[in-house]
C-alpha cells in the first residue's frame with residue numbers, strides 16, 4: 574500500500590476504535606447484552622490493522638483497544654464488581670493482544686511468502702529472456718560465421734588477382750596507388766574475417782609445457798619496433814623462478830599482443846607500459862599497465878562485448894577473443910582504470926594446473 578493509502582487506513586481504524594469506545598461509554602452497564610457485543614467489536618480494528626500493518630500494527634492496536642477498554646472497566650464497571658463477575662471482560666483484553674499478534678504474524682508471513690514468490694517469478698522471467706536472447710545471438714553468430722567463411726574464399730581469389738595486377742602496374746605507374754589501396758583493404762577484410770572466425774569458432778587450447786615469461790618475451794620482440802616508434806617505454810618485471818606449465822603459447826601470445834597493442838593505442842603521445850608477472854600460490858598473474866587515456870567509466874562494462882571498439886579500423890574483437898582464450902585456459906581477465914587514474918591496467922590470471930609442473934632451475 575502507498576503512503577496515502579496507509580494514512581487513510583490508519584484514520585479508518587482510529588475512527589472505528591473511537592466509535593466502539595464511545596458506544597461503551599454511553600451505554601449504561603445495566604445493559605450487559607450490548608456490552609457483550611461492543612467488547613467483541615474491538616476485534617474489527619485489531620484484525621484490520623494486523624492484516625495491513627503486520628505484527629507491529631496488530632499488537633499496537635490491540636494494546637490501544639485494551640487500554641481504552643480497561644479504562645472503561647475501571648471507571649464504569651468496577652463499582653458494580655460486587656454483583657457482576659468481571660473476569661471474562663478482563664480476559665478479553667488478553668485475547669485482543671493474542672488475536673492482534675497472531676493475525677499480524679500470519680499477515681507478515683503471507684507478505685514475505687508473496688514477495689519471495691514474486692522474486693522467484695521475476696528471476697524465472699529474466700532467465701527465460703536471457704535464454705531467448707542467447708539462442709538468438711547463437712543463431713546470428715552461426716549465420717555470420719557462415720557468411721565470414723564464404724567471404725574468405727573469394728577474398729583469396731581477389732588477393733591473388735591483385736598480386737598479378739601489382740606486377741602489371743609498376744611503382745611508377747599512375748594507377749599503382751589504386752592497387753595499393755586494394756591490397757590494404759583486402760588485408761583489412763582478411764583481418765576482420767579471420768578475427769571473427771577465431772571468435773565464433775574458438776579453438777580448444779592445444780596444451781604443451783612452456784613458460785609464460787617466454788611467451789611475453791616473444792610478444793615484446795614482435796612489438797618492440799612498433800612500441801619504440803610510438804615513444805612507448807617498457808618496464809618489465811618478470812617473476813623468478815619462472816614456472817613451466819601447460820599452455821597454448823600461440824593463443825596466449827595472441828592475448829598478450831592484443832593487450833600490449835591496446836595499451837600502446839591508449840597512449841598516442843607515448844608513455845610507459847609496464848609488464849609484471851608474479852606467482853600467487855597455484856596461479857600466475859600477469860599485469861599489463863599503461864599510462865594512457867584510461868577507459869571511460871561508461872565503457873567499462875562494454876569493452877569485452879564483441880564489436881565494441883572506439884578505434885578507427887578496430888574490430889572490437891580483440892578483448893572478447895582474449896577473454897575466450899584465457900577462460901579456456903581456466904583463467905580470468907580484467908581491465909580496470911588504475912587507482913591513480915593514470916591509464917588502465919589489464920590483469921590476466923592463469924592457473925598452474927598441469928601434472929608436469931616444474932620449477933625452473
Ligand SMILES: Nc1ncnc2c1ncn2[C@@H]1O[C@H](COP(=O)(O)OP(=O)(O)OP(=O)(O)O)[C@@H](O)[C@H]1O
Pocket residue numbers: 831835836839863865866867868876881882883884886887888889890891892893908916917918
Ligand atoms: N588499455 C586500454 N586503455 C584504454 N582503453 C582501452 C584499453 N584496452 C581496451 N580499451 C578500450 O576497449 C575497446 C575494445 O578493445 P578491443 O581490443 O576489444 O578492440 P579494439 O582494440 O578496439 O580493436 P582491435 O583489437 O580489433 O584492433 C577499445 O576500442 C578501447 O576503447
Ligand SMILES: [Mg+2]
Pocket residue numbers: 831834835891892
Ligand atoms: Mg585491441
